[in-house]
Amino acid sequence: MTLNRRHFLAATAAxxxxxxxxxxxxxxxxxxxxxxxxxxxxxxxxxxxxxxxSQGAIDVTLVEPSRTYFxxxxxxxxMAGFTGLEDIAHTYGGLAVGGVNVVHDWATGVDRxxxxxxxxxxxxxxxxxxxxxxxxxxxxxxxxGWSVAAQNAMPHAYxxxxxxxxxxxxxxxxxxxGTFAMIAPPNPYRCPPGPYERVSMVAHVLSQSNPTAKILIxxxxxxxxxxxxxxxxxxxxxxxxxxxxxxxxxxxxVEVRPDSMEIVIDGEVExxxxxxxxxxxxxxxxxxxxxxxxxxxxxxxxxxxxxSRMDENIHVLGxxxxxxxxxxxxxxxxxxxxxxxxxxxxxxxxxxxxPARFSNTCWSLIATDDGVxxxxxxQATDExxxxxxxxxxxxxxxxxxxxxxxxxxxxxxxxxxxxxxG
Amino acid sequence: xxxxxLLLGFTLGLLAPGAHAAGQIGDASRGQTLFSxxxxxxxxxxxxxxxxxxxxxxxxxxxxxxxDGFAYSKSMVRAGADGxxxxxDTIDAYLENPRALVSRTRMSFRGFSDPQDRADVMAYLRRxxxxxxxxxxxxxxxxxxxxxxxxxxxxxxGDPDYGAYLSSECSTCHQRDGGDAGxxxxxxxxxxxxxxxxxxxxxxxxxxxxxQMMAGRLSDEEIAALAAYFARLEE
Numbered sequence: 001m002t003l004n005r006r007h008f009l010a011a012t013a014a015x016x017x018x019x020x021x022x023x024x025x026x027x028x029x030x031x032x033x034x035x036x037x038x039x040x041x042x043x044x045x046x047x048x049x050x051x052x053x054s055q056g057a058i059d060v061t062l063v064e065p066s067r068t069y070f071x072x073x074x075x076x077x078x079m080a081g082f083t084g085l086e087d088i089a090h091t092y093g094g095l096a097v098g099g100v101n102v103v104h105d106w107a108t109g110v111d112r113x114x115x116x117x118x119x120x121x122x123x124x125x126x127x128x129x130x131x132x133x134x135x136x137x138x139x140x141x142x143x144x145g146w147s148v149a150a151q152n153a154m155p156h157a158y159x160x161x162x163x164x165x166x167x168x169x170x171x172x173x174x175x176x177x178g179t180f181a182m183i184a185p186p187n188p189y190r191c192p193p194g195p196y197e198r199v200s201m202v203a204h205v206l207s208q209s210n211p212t213a214k215i216l217i218x219x220x221x222x223x224x225x226x227x228x229x230x231x232x233x234x235x236x237x238x239x240x241x242x243x244x245x246x247x248x249x250x251x252x253x254v255e256v257r258p259d260s261m262e263i264v265i266d267g268e269v270e271x272x273x274x275x276x277x278x279x280x281x282x283x284x285x286x287x288x289x290x291x292x293x294x295x296x297x298x299x300x301x302x303x304x305x306x307x308s309r310m311d312e313n314i315h316v317l318g319x320x321x322x323x324x325x326x327x328x329x330x331x332x333x334x335x336x337x338x339x340x341x342x343x344x345x346x347x348x349x350x351x352x353x354x355p356a357r358f359s360n361t362c363w364s365l366i367a368t369d370d371g372v373x374x375x376x377x378x379q380a381t382d383e384x385x386x387x388x389x390x391x392x393x394x395x396x397x398x399x400x401x402x403x404x405x406x407x408x409x410x411x412x413x414x415x416x417x418x419x420x421x422g
Numbered sequence: 423x424x425x426x427x428l429l430l431g432f433t434l435g436l437l438a439p440g441a442h443a444a445g446q447i448g449d450a451s452r453g454q455t456l457f458s459x460x461x462x463x464x465x466x467x468x469x470x471x472x473x474x475x476x477x478x479x480x481x482x483x484x485x486x487x488x489x490d491g492f493a494y495s496k497s498m499v500r501a502g503a504d505g506x507x508x509x510x511d512t513i514d515a516y517l518e519n520p521r522a523l524v525s526r527t528r529m530s531f532r533g534f535s536d537p538q539d540r541a542d543v544m545a546y547l548r549r550x551x552x553x554x555x556x557x558x559x560x561x562x563x564x565x566x567x568x569x570x571x572x573x574x575x576x577x578x579x580g581d582p583d584y585g586a587y588l589s590s591e592c593s594t595c596h597q598r599d600g601g602d603a604g605x606x607x608x609x610x611x612x613x614x615x616x617x618x619x620x621x622x623x624x625x626x627x628x629x630x631x632x633x634q635m636m637a638g639r640l641s642d643e644e645i646a647a648l649a650a651y652f653a654r655l656e657e
Contacts, residue, residue, distance in 0.1 A: 049590065187556035225557045325554040325563055331594060338590040354587050357639075359594075361632055362558060374558045377635050381446050386564030387554040389638065391631035411604025415595040 031059040032348035035117050035127040037107045037286055039064030041071075042133030042317030042333035044095060044420040049341035051099040057349050061101040061125055063117065067091060070160035072191065073330045074413055077365055079157075079168045080201035088160065094422030110290035112311050129344045132292075132299070132308075133317040133333065134284025135159070136190050139297065142280035143183055145256040153258035154275040157198075158190060170274045171205055177212040178273035181263055183254055184219040185278045188298075190319050190328045192225035193374070195278055197364040200230065203238040204367055216272070217244040218265055220252035225327075226364060226374055232395045233366035283320035290314065298322035303380035304356050305343035306336050315340040324384025325376075332360045334416055356380045363409035369399070371406030445565040446545065447510065448538065453546030456539055460531075466550050475529065482551035482561035484508050486524070497526035509561060513547070514540050580643075585651025588644055591636065598655060609655050616649035 036047040039062055047062040054060075069090045077083045092102040106120040110130065117125040138148065138156065146154060157167040171180065180202055184195045199215055206213040215238075224230075234242045245251040250266025256277060257263070263270050282288070282297025292299045292308045299316040300309040301323050308314040317340055318333030326332040339356040346353035361375030376390030393405065457466070463475035470477035476492045487494040487502035494502075501524045506512060516523045517540045519533045534540045552560045592608065600607040608616070622628040623637035624645075640648070 053586075187553075192556060192558055221556075223552065223557060225559065327555055327558045334594050335591070338587075342587060352583055352587075354584060357588075357591060359591060359636065360558065361595075373632075375632055375635065376554060376558060376562075377639055379564065381564060383446070384563075386446060387560075387562045388564045389562065389635055390554070390559060391635060392559040407604040409604070411602075412595045414601060414603060415593065415597050415605060418597050418599070418601075419590075419593050 031057065032128045033059045033061070033126060034129050034131065034344055034348070035125045036060065036062045036131040036133065037064075037117065038133035038135060038284065038318075039066070039069055039092060039095075039102075040133060040135055040318065040333065041073075041330035041416070041420055042319075042337045043131065044069075044092075045334045045337035046131050046133065046315075046317060046341045046344075047100045048095055048098055048420065048422055049338055050344055051095075053341065053351070054345050054349060056099060058345065059101070060099065061103060062092070062095060063103050063105060063107050063119065063125070064092065065104060065106045066161075067104050070164065071330065071413075071417065072158070072160045072194075073416075075157070075160040075164045076194065076198045076201045078164060079171070079198070080204045080365075082201075082365065082368075085165065090417060090421050092421065098422045107286050108289075110286065110314075112290065112313070115313060128313070128348060130290075130314045131317060131340060131344070132284075132287050132290065132314060132320060133337070134286045134320050136281040136283065136319045136328075137285050139280040139282050142186075143254060143256055143277055145258065146183075146277045146279060150256075150258040150277075153261070154256060154277045156278050157276060158194075158278050158281075167274070167276060171202055172209070174206070174210055174213055174273045176210055177214075178210070179214045179216055179270070180206070180274045181216045181218060181270065181272040181276070183256065183263070183275070183277045183279075184217055184221065184224070184251075186220045186252075186280050188328060189278070189281045191362070192327045192329075193230075193362055193364045196224055196226065196230045197366075198276070199242060200233065200237075200364070200366045203234065203241050207238050207241065211241075213241070215242045216270070217242065218251050218254050218263065219244055219246050220254075222247055225362075226372060226392070228395050229372045229393055230364075230366065233370060233372075237367040237370070281319075283316075287316060287320045292316065294322065296322070303382075303385045304339075306340040307343070315344065324378075324381075325387040326358060326360055326378055326385050327362065329360055329362055330416065331362065331412075332358070334419060335359055358385055361412070363405065363412065365406060365409070369403040369406050371402055371409050372397075373405055373409070447548055447563065447565060448541030448543070448545035450542070450545040450549060453542035453544070456534070456543050457546055460543070463529075466547060470550075478547055479550045480552065481508050481513070481547055482510075495524075495526055495528045497524050498528075510544060510565070513544055517543060580646045580650040582647070582651055582654075584644070585647035585649075588640075588648050589651050589655075592648070592652075595632075608652050611649075611652055613649040613653045616652060617645055620645045620648070 034050055036043045047060050050058055051060045071088045074083055074088050078085055078088055096102050107117050108120050109118040115127050155163050155167045157163040253266045255264040261272055283293050283299050287293050287299045292310045294300055299320050301316050301321045306315045308316050317336045319328040335358045342353055345351045358378040361373055363371055363373045365371050372393035374392040376387050378385045378387050464478050466478040470479050472492045476489050485502045486506035487499045517534050520527050520529045520531055548563055554560045595605050596608045598609055600609045620637045623633040626634050
């Protein structure tokens with residue numbers, strides 16, 4: 001369905017109070033309405049599945065500011081030249097063909113009492129169920145000296161797109177023997193192995209173009225995901241290039257100076273050439289504006305349905321949700337989206353609802369044809385989504401197995417993006 | 423089913439695990455109370471240090487005798503060298519009867535004979551090991567089990583709606599249009615082949631860890647529903 005086919009109705013009496021004449025209500029006649037905010041792994045999947053499985057019985061509108069969406073997963077591979085930027089770019093034509101109204105705009109507010117979403121354009125979208133899948137935002141002041149205003153000098157590259165391109169260009173422009181520094185985030189954050197896959201990919205680039213360069217990880221965490229696998233791989237592929245300062249040596253006391261390209265680790269000043277600052281994270285801003293986040297900045301949900309614990313008409317997916325044991329990943333968001341889609345259809349059309357099932361696998365690339373993975377299955381308990389079973393690649397694995405794991409990750413990428421975008 | 427048994431060489435039907443309620447490890451707050459029997463020797467939580475016994479932070483996934491700087495018994499060191507790692511099953515056995523698992527352990531404790539007591543203590547201790555949210559490979563916080571299915575649903579044979587719903591877990595990796603780069607296609611697979619393959623993963627006869635995990639929690643009915651769905655999928 002395209003914009004010109006959407007029904008524009010005059011504001012109803014009940015809605016006149018909130019909708020001005022310049023802000024027409026977007027509303028389908030009689031059908032239950034679902035609004036989805038955020039067109040990533042959670043939101044796109046949920047919108048597509050609700051539209052597909054309800055066969056027109058539910059009016060689905062997806063609100064996503066970007067016309068072209070770059071997946072965060074595989075953006076590290078782009079930085080190392082294993083994939084092109086166009087390969088991780090996706091548009092929403094497939095969703096529109098699948099019956100989703102796609103609106104490219106910012107959601108600026110949620111009125112939970114009248115069940116209305118306000119857009120930056122001034123338009124108002126009424127909903128029966130709202131699905132929030134806004135991803136992450138950064139905690140202000142988490143890394144002293146850094147703010148979003150400094151993201152060109154010291155990119156985060158933790159939302160894919162122009163930031164990823166910028167960081168890639170800065171790595172290419174590093175002087176011979178220069179230093180790449182990463183300020184790693186504290187838990188919990190998007191994609192637990194992501195920062196360390198990124199270090200691997202930066203090392204891959206530098207080992208070819210600038211082999212005397214150094215990589216410094218400043219990390220507030222004692223341990224990180226796939227640590228044994230990454231450290232084995234770094235030792236093998238990039239000996240002597242990567243060092244990591246953990247909290248024992250002040251990795252949790254860091255300040256940055258974007259103007260002079262300095263980082264200060266527990267009082268010690270280091271001059272660096274590239275600084276990739278990945279700050280502490282919280283739910284995307286619209287979740288906070290909707291008033292469904294907790295003191296930690298995340299949106300707690302009921303595991304069986306992904307409904308907000310603060311509003312049963314809102315479901316929260318992916319990174320923004322606080323659900324229990326699932327890592328914040330695209331795979332997790334996609335898995336949660338299908339559970340929420342089923343719950344929403346059940347609530348709005350009375351379709352059959354089956355017990356929630358969740359799973360996740362995270363693949364990471366350490367070097368050419370050296371892929372590793374970690375995965376688990378989960379189930380909903382009253383308290384949280386709880387891990388029940390899992391697996392992880394082993395150190396010392398055969399090169400053929402690592403190559404097969406990498407190739408499997410390419411297959412997964414094709415699979416999940418088809419599942420998200422149609 | 424007869425053909426299936428023939429193909430796999432043993433009776434799969436008898437091996438299907440019983441369905442009971444989805445399980446958390448135990449009642450952590452009750453476990454906290456029970457832990458008073460342990461806390462004379464063991465510390466756990468922020469700032470915990472080794473005392474008479476080693477501290478129990480991050481005990482899950484820790485190899486036996488795995489802390490530097492604690493003087494373990496020879497028996498415990500040997501158990502660690504032999505590959506004993508503290509998981510739900512091994513901690514459970516150790517708490518039931520320490521000396522049955524590690525013969526000359528210095529842990530002077532007669533054991534918790536009640537399985538519920540052990541489960542509750544383990545639930546309490548699990549709070550002090552990294553969360554899978556932060557480190558996905560961290561130890562489970564719930565016990566593996568079949569999904570908590572309504573018996574009425576289980577009675578439905580090859581429900582196509584259920585197959586369609588279950589299939590959404592498959593299509594994160596397996597493309598519905600039959601694309602097979604890196605990950606094999608399962609669309610339009612003959613029903614019987616599908617069922618046999620899934621049971622082979624479930625019994626860990628086929629090696630792939632993702633598929634062993636996915637198949638491992640599918641019931642016979644769920645596998646049948648999926649097989650019926652993918653065999654007829656037109657896209």
